[in-house]
Amino acid sequence: MRAEPLSTETRREALEAMAGTSPEDPLDVLVVGGGVVGAAAAFDAATRGLRVGLVELQDLAQGTSSRSSKLVHGGLRYLQMLDFKLVSEALRERDLLLKHTAPHLVRALPFVFPFEKRVLDRAFIGSGVSLYDAMSMRPGEKRPVPFHRHLSRARLRQRFPGLDHDKFIGALEYYDAQVDDARLVMTLARSAHSLGALVATRTEVIEYLRAGAADTADAEAAAAEDAPVQGVAVRDRETGERLEIHARETVLAAGVWTGRQQEAAEVPSGLKVLASKGIHITVPKDRISADDHVGVITQTEKSVLFIIPMGRYWSIGTTDTAWHEDIDTPAPTAEDIDYVLEHANAVLESDLSRDDVIGTWAGLRPLLQPVETDESKSSKVSREHTVMRLAPGLSAVAGGKLTTYRVMAEDVITFALGDRQVHRESLTHAMPLLGGQGYSEWEARAPEIGQTHGWSDETVDRLLNRYGSLLPELLALVEEDPALGEEAPGTGGHLRVEFLYAARAEGALHLEDLLERRTRVFHEVPDRGLGAMDAVIEIVAPALGWDEAAVAREKQAFTQVVEAHLAAERTTSDAEAAALVAEATPDYLAR
Structure with a gap:
């Protein structure tokens, strides 16, 4: 598979090609939704040699898929629920990502699970x-992560000095994995595009096209007659133009937006998805002392507490609270942040305060509600995700979690194709x-790359973890212009070339895309990226075709987003936080 770029030009070409479809010459599959499942569904369909399109209202992964705990894991808590099949499936997918499909993006990560009760905790947690x-063992296959081990109190102190060692008598250390979720989604979308899929972000579905609707008194009558869905009408949010895209099968992979899309499709019944909010905070790496690369997991009364190393900072979360506000604008409140700090401080030696928080994010989990599965309903149900035929030509998938995205994508494409x-x-x-093929060869060259370009081991490792065997494409840009190999001011260590490459090859269209998802500057520096704006704009403006007016709009839009999120973090209710973020959310229509 040859790497093809995602750019403003390929987006324009994709929209033109999709608009050129007709009922007589449709796409084989059109995917609605650019999160992890939607991007994976497009990739899956493309590997089957199908003619594929993908449209996304916002940026790739802008919803839930960039706001997770960023873990690839089997799910220890599902063992408590005795859901062995789900855990086995998730562990299989974790190991497949680590060993074969995404070794550059997914890294093994040890966690310590500290014990307070010497006998009970060691017996109960240890057996789990x-x-x-044991469930991750497969005959004839080498495990990609070590087996668990028990730690004494002294060894736990060495492994994670930052814990409250007066409270814990030891720990169990086991392995799962972590990933930059937004980059995983972007890489899936770009992989699909490299196999011929047409990908267009900032493209809003405004209507589902029904066979015979033009000859019917109105579209509602056509829907009532269960007329087949033949694609969608969309609005290009960059220009305001309306386009029609025809497809034999339309796949809805919209997560918490599933209900909204089902209403737009005017289907009489469908999947019911509720939203649960989970938030994370970030604090500087030097605020918590730990040995090398290791995280912490404990249980709280409402959720699970993770303390996860992420380069120059720690990510701490999460919460699990019902969300009743606008699903477009989740945001952490002061209460959320205080909850996470309180539970982190309960296990840490030195307390963290609000002054230590340098970033936050909130995501909405799509919680699938039970659906009818009798013979009158065409659906496939598992404990974690469901695939359903909403209407002829229209299928949907919902539920699941990040780790099992590939299974969900395969299920919905197989189901839709029939x-x-x-x-x-x-x-x-x-x-x-x-980036996965040939990754190990480039990993072995890490010392040479660092010496040649004057980069630290930390920088080279981060680049390999982001680009894998695509790193030579960035090195070629640096050879043409050595200044691109320097750090961009205000970005917390990111190189100038990373932003240029994101604009040219990774589908970024706006400043927010660059600072929040192609990189995570928004969560890594205290000013959330405001100090990086000018430097990043200088790098990407020519590639994105921004004139002075466009630059001014980008700066204003991103500043409003940052200020709204900072204000939301001081609110006391979800309603207040959501309203602030909604008011500041940029409308990229006709820019």
Whole structure:
């Protein structure tokens, strides 16, 4: 698979190509939704040799898929629920990502689970993790992560000095993995595009096209007659233009937005998805003392507490609270942040305060509610996700979690194709994502790369973890212009070339895309990226075609987003926080 760029030009070409479809010459599959499942569904369909399109209202991964705990894991808590099948599936997918499909993006990460009760905790938690390890074993295959081990109080102190060692008598250490979720989604979308899929972000679905609707008194009558869905009408949010895209099968992968899209499609019944908010905070790396690369996991009365190393900072979360506000604008409140700090301080030696918080994010988990599965309903249900036929030509998938995205994507494409899938099996279990093939060779060259360009080991490791075997594309840009190999001011260590490459090859269209998802500057520096704006704009403006007016709009829009999130962090209710973020959310229409 040859790496093809995602750019403003390829987006324009994708929209033109999709607008050129017709009922007589449709796409095979159109995916609505650019989160992890939508991008994976487009990739899955593309590996089958199908003619594929993907449209996303916002940026790739702008919703839930960039706001997770950024873990790839089997899910210890599901063992407590005795859901062995789900845990086994998730562990299989974790190991596949680590070993084969995305070794550059997904890294093994040890966690310590501290004990307060010497006998009970070691017996109960130890037996659970022993089963967890056993379920990941496969005959003839080498494990990509070590087995768990027990730590004494002294060894725990060495491994994670920052814990409150007066409270804990030891720990269990086991392995899962972590990933930059937003980059995983972008890489999935770019991998799909490299196989021929047409990808267009900032493209809003405004109507579902029904067969015969033009000849019917109105579209509602056509829907009432269960007329097949033949694609969608969209609005290009960059220009305001309306386009029609025709497809044999339309796949809805919209997460918490599923209900909204089902209403737009005017289907009589469908999937019911509720939203639960989970938030995370970031604090500087030097505020918590730990040995090398290790995290902490404990249980709270409402959720799970993770303390996760992420380069120059720690991520701490999460919460689990019902969300009743606008699903477009989740944001952490002061109460959320205080909750996370309180539970972190309960296990840490030195207390953290609000002054230590340098970033936050909030995501909405799509909680799938039970659906009818009798013969009158065409659906496939698992404990974690469901695939359903909403109307002829329109299928949906909802539920699940980040780790099992590939299974969800394969299920919905296979389901949507039905009899059309003959001789077209998914290849996503065998095909590495872009940057994965040949990654180990470039990893072995890390010392040479650092010496040649004067980069620290930390910088080279981070670049390899972001780009894998695509790193030579960035090195070529640096060879053309050595200044691109320097750090961009205010970005917390990111190189200038990373922003240029994001604009040219990774589908970034706006400043927010660059600072919040292609990089995570928004969560890594105290000013949330405001101090980086001028430097980043100088780098990307020519590539994105920004004139002075566009630059002014980008700066104003990003400043408003940052200020709204900072204000939301001081509020006392979800309603207040959501209203502030909604008011500041940029409308990129006709820019």
